[in-house]
Amino acid sequence: MPDDQILSVGIDLGTSTTQLILSRLTVKNFASAFSVPRINISKKEVIFKSNIIFTPLATQTEIDAAAITKFVADQYQAAGIDKHDIQMGAVIITGETARKENASAVTQALSGYAGDFVVATAGPDLESIIAGKGAGTNVTAKEHRCNVVNMDIGGGTSNLGLFSDEDILDTACFDVGGRLIKISPQTKEVTYISPKVMQLIQDLGLGIHKGMTVTPKQLQPIIDVLVNILENSIGLGEKNPYFERFITNHDLHLDKPIDGITFSGGVADCLNEELPADVFRYGDIGLLLGHGVRHSQIFKKQTVYPSVETIRATVVGAGSHTTDVTGSTIAYTDDILPLRNLPILKIAKSNEDVTETQLAQTVEERINWYKVQNELSNVALAFTGKHNPSFQDIQRYAAGIVKGAQELINKHEPLIIMVYEDMAKALGHSLFSQLPERYPFVCIDSVRVENGDYIDLGEPVAGGEVLPVIVKTLVFG
Known part of the structure; x- marks a missing residue:
């Protein structure tokens, strides 16, 4: 061909x-x-x-x-x-x-x-994954065999993703970005202040307001707080009193070592040693924030790895398609296929060999990554699984999945489970017994997927013994 x-x-x-x-x-x-x-x-x-x-x-x-x-x-x-x-x-x-x-x-x-x-x-959580993969942080973590956080510092938010050996372990998001204050490049007048920064200005007694002409020196106390929050986000420095206020959804669990940092987003292109004379040329505080980050504890105390992409890290070139089939050990209920463009939520292998309760907590937490404005759409849960699972393993996986996916089940979304190891039929039978009566689900194996992928599941072929699967992997520009 x-x-x-x-x-x-x-x-x-x-x-x-x-x-x-x-x-x-x-x-x-x-x-x-x-x-x-x-x-x-x-x-x-x-x-x-x-x-x-x-x-x-x-x-x-x-x-x-x-x-x-x-x-x-x-x-x-x-x-x-x-x-x-x-x-x-x-x-x-x-x-x-x-x-x-x-x-x-x-x-x-x-x-x-x-x-x-x-x-x-x-x-914010899915954006952290996409930006980290676009910046190549997952590859850096695998090559250096260490835990690396990508900081995607954009206009309104900073999205953090912690990668280990290509697995995403944790995410976070903060309302820290280069356009929280907008300034006219010509007149140096403030044209916009975000609500959280407005509150910060009042607390610091700075007297900055819309319509006011400002200098970099007047804005520096704000920059100092924002930079300190980013330092705190990876466990550096004394906790800033305004740290909690600037959390968008949640911060990182600092129970794992952080061995390195990568940067992406528009502000990553502003990490210059020296500030240009026209510091407001982009009409915002991005250059000041980038300069502050460059001279922060992050660069002094952490290894900073180069990124594949910075401002274009979340631009996606395409969805490349891998056509595959899964058969022999599939389990599914009738009349729910085909399904298209389901995002993959892959649980890290290190989070699988745990108790039923811990697995449920991980599944529940990861499902929340896919919420936008507190609204949850369906996802496909992916696991590596075990090569020779015991009956207890199968029961533990099924119970952890059903408990952790309760929010999806309450919405009556079809439960889509993908396992790389050859255990889908046994896991499917266990899921069937633990799910509500006649609950729609699909359990398939032997298809390799990663976080950030999307899948299509076709209608059964070969007398119902085989399901066509198309995996769409985002290709970063």
Whole structure:
């Protein structure tokens, strides 16, 4: 089978900025002529990077969908690409933008701009995973055999992801970013202050307000607090009195050693030794914040590893597809397939060999990673499993999953379980006995997935003995 080339697009709608990447992917079928296709990317070439624009808003609570659509159309034209030539891609809506009232309307408006789209509205935890993988932190952690935190410092938030040997162990998010204060580059007047920073200004007695002309020196006490919060977030320095206030959802569990740091996000491009004369040229405090981080305890006391990407870390080039099948040991209930674009939530192997209660706590905590504005959509839970599981192991996995996934079960979402080791049929039988009567579920094995992947599950074939599975892995630009 000859290699095919396809065009893909990645669109990132962030708190502050929106950007687009076009890639040409060479896809190869690695299977023999007599087996099920296994389609993987053999080569990737970025052929176009858009300008990075400020995310257009119609109001403070509404994204300007028409402006976003026009931006995408204009970029296609600038690249000399017809939208009908795009075969796959991804839209990722992150940060404050994911909380806007019409986020879903924007994804629908853009859905005509690629063939087979992965669309994700990413809450702070999922954004931490995507940004860390985009920055290459998972690869760095594996290569150096250590625990590495990626700090994705954007306009509105800083997303932290702790990686170990490519596994994501923990996430966190703080309301620390470069556009918490906006300043006119021309007049140096303050045009916006975030509510939390406004409260901080009052507590510090700084007297800074909208419409006021400011200098870097006047803003420095605010920068000091924000930098100190980032230091505290990885266990450095004395706890700042305002630390709790700036937590977006939760902080890191500091029960594991942190051996290194990577940086991504717009502020990562501002980690300069010296400040430029025009420190407000981006219309915000990003350069001041970056300079503060560069001279913080983070650089003095931690190993800082280079990142693959910084400001473009959450731009996704495409969803590469691996077609696979799972059979012989599957278990599922009728009439719930097909299912499309389910995000994978993979439990780290180190979190599997624990008690039933501990496994349930881990599953429950990880499911909360996928909440956006406290709303939970369905996910596929993935485990490595055991090569030769005992009856007690099977019972422990099933009970931990059912207890931990109770919020999904209460919503009557189909329970989708994926295990790499060959134990799905036995686990499926145990799940069946512990779930409510006639509860919809699928339990499959022998398919390799990672956090940040998405899957499609097809309708059963071969007399119900086989399920087609398409794994979509986000490819970072």
